[in-house]
């Protein structure tokens with residue numbers, strides 16, 4: 071798959087088939103992830119591949135707790151049904167993953183040395199994005215999903231992550247039920263300036279609001 075097609079269609083996918091992700095595919099994801107840059111080339115990522123059913127089930131329990139804490143307004147299905155379409159689909163996806171995390175085939179926990187970098191996570195999120203693009207190219211899907219980390223340190227204890235390391239992201243991955251892409255994003259002209267902050271960029275002003283994804287998909 072072309073890199074642009076992967077970028078324009080890699081949306082957050084949160085519902086998965088039960089099919090396991092083969093070990094060679096998991097290796098490919100992480101091997102692609104670590105091609106990403108790190109500050110000072112420190113390469114201090116550490117990945118914990120979680121496939122064990124009881125570990126995933128515990129993470130689901132912490133996700134359910136986080137769902138109740140972080141989304142008090144959406145505790146009944148009716149409040150989600152009343153949202154505008156895009157928001158409704160996204161929030162329903164978050165809820166569904168919070169309550170099904172235990173049956174997602176694979177969760178990759180991405181850690182890095184605590185306090186090592188001036189921009190925490192800056193050396194880890196590039197690898198995560200590489201992994202998600204690789205997942206897309208391999209017919210998988212996923213997203214960052216940090217709900218198991220909200221409200222407690224249990225994931226550290228469960229996976230025996232040492233004090234020296236911080237968890238930057240939980241990344242559930244599997245063969246998706248939902249279709250990938252296209253991505254809804256603000257147009258380039260709304261988020262990019264020319265030479266000075268706030269100065270419009272005429273070239274971008276002439277481009278379609280939906281961007282150039284159509285060239286690749």
Ligand SMILES: Cc1cc2nc3c(=O)[nH]c(=O)nc-3n(C[C@H](O)[C@H](O)[C@H](O)COP(=O)(O)O)c2cc1C
Nearest residue numbers: 080081082083160163164213214215216217253254
């Ligand atoms: C730093 C970071 C943290 C995120 N944390 C979560 C999360 O905890 N739960 C979740 O459902 N999605 C999480 N996401 C995914 C975003 O919500 C998602 O990418 C965004 O809503 C855009 O969705 P789309 O790519 O499907 O258009 C996170 C993304 C990033 C970059």
